[in-house]
Amino acid sequence: MRVLINGLQAGNKSGTGRYVEELCAALPDADADMSLSVLWPPEGPAMGGHPRRDVLPVVKSAVGGVLFDHAGIRKMVRGTGADLIHYPASTGCLFPPCPVVQTVHDLCFMRRPEWFPAAKSLYYRLFISGTAPRADLVLADSQATAEDVRQLLGVPESRIRVVPLGVSPRFSPADTAAKAVVRTKYGLPEKFFLFVGTVEPRKNLPRVVQAWDRATGPGFPALVIAGRDGWKTMPTKDAFREARYSSGIIRLRHVEEGDLPALMSAATVFVWPSLMEGFGLPVLEAMACGVPVITSSTSSMPEVAGKAALCVNPESVGEIAEAITGLAEDEQLRENLSMAGRAQAAQFTWANTAKMTAAAYREVCGRGK
Template sequence: RRFDPLTPYHRYYIPQVLRQAQHVICDSESTAKDIANFCKIPTNLITPIFPGYDTSFFRFLDLPTSNYFLYIGRHNPYKNVQRVVAAFAALPDNSEYELWIAGSEDKRYTPLLKAQVQELGLVDRIKFLDYLPAADLPKVINRAIALVFPSLWEGFGLPVLEAMACGTPVITSNLSSMPEVAGGAALLVNPYSVEEIASAMHQLAVDAKVRSHLRELGLARAKQFSWEKTGLETAAILDRYI
């Protein structure tokens, strides 16, 4: 397993800072539980407040759906991209689809993913987009069959929210913070099961009614998040100490 230089920072420095804080604001109930469990912070000193998103940027564009599944994020092992690749390989008739992997390449992990793709004989079906300019993201998200984001852990999972705001169906994990963000508006899978991920991808590839249903659920769910709401809830906490 490759060493992450940020590991000592998160393991030793962050807990010390948290223990000195008067109050801790975090981005999900799942993160709040992690802070309480691993850093031994009393739960009454932790308040989860969901982030928002740019509503003028991430929105439904009513574009035709293309033939690709989309992953957005880093290539670190906890992001579970290897199982996404394996699930795509397990799809019936995967020659009819593509998998687009968006996110900055990492010399520690991307070569392993590309080697996996090579071994599976899917070089022409799985595309590594590297970093995507922000201006390109809404169209790329809007046209995808689905966002596939079965991460093993997330503090929040912003791509899930951004995809729902674009009306794009979401496949995500049934653990960590992702169920909180999805709120019943996504297909939840066991992220350790390639079979479950592949089954969810196949369902969305062949069933337009399910895609349409998830689109409506996702758009409605995304409306419950806003930076204004985040700011007001944060200000209410700060008022206690100022």
């Protein structure tokens, strides 16, 4: 079985980029009878050698990328002799030349189109809504996303498989020295609440800031927002400006990827009450680092967090503030959640994600026999 993977989202500073990189690294060891041809951007992270994985560099522009996904891919299928294509970044192919497995990470753009720029929402509608119903199998990161794929795209349950994401081993509790280094590097205090992610509407940062501002006071841990500006950021900037204790908010627009485990480990609490996610990988990564987590009681987050986090209504500033106050004041609760979180995160591995994905490939390839 030879599989062609469109890995051109590798290097993208997002959860999708992380998924593509980790999956392509883990897949060769998931099935000894499977060979991979992986399309890879030249600027993507270095992919180690493996006898069952060929890495094929592909340069594409934004417009050229669309043409490649729907036309150029045909040449790659012929050249590699692929039995199947995997599109792992939600978008797929309108007229696939062979069987397709397509991963859909979330359908937020359909549930709440107002969260996205019009052009981005239109692109997703064309190349997710227009392609996933044609795929032989759709992989969903969570049961919540699987239900959205069924309801919103009309894909029957028989063609949907839930394949959870994993946590890299590098996300583990950092030692005291590593935490001190990251505090010094980014100018951080001893205690702080941490959010990591792109600043965009569904991340719910205005309410996070308002809740922290309601809970805070003299000597209270700072609020650190780490991540690049995305789109529709003005409500978040307004919340920063209007906060009574704005001097206690630290904005880190760029954090080196290698510093994330130590940054998470150094945090007092990880605050991530997103309005909607397809999975919520940062929740697990923070748990793996031993940090107590506040997250949402909606969409996929309860599946990911289990009983190892404080789950709140993300639309309630009061609930978020109460959770922030509770964890700031209760050291025993923080310790309990730290232990429970590490146990919860240990259940999610990229090796398991790869095995479940390889099983989906084999299921599709076996249908024609």
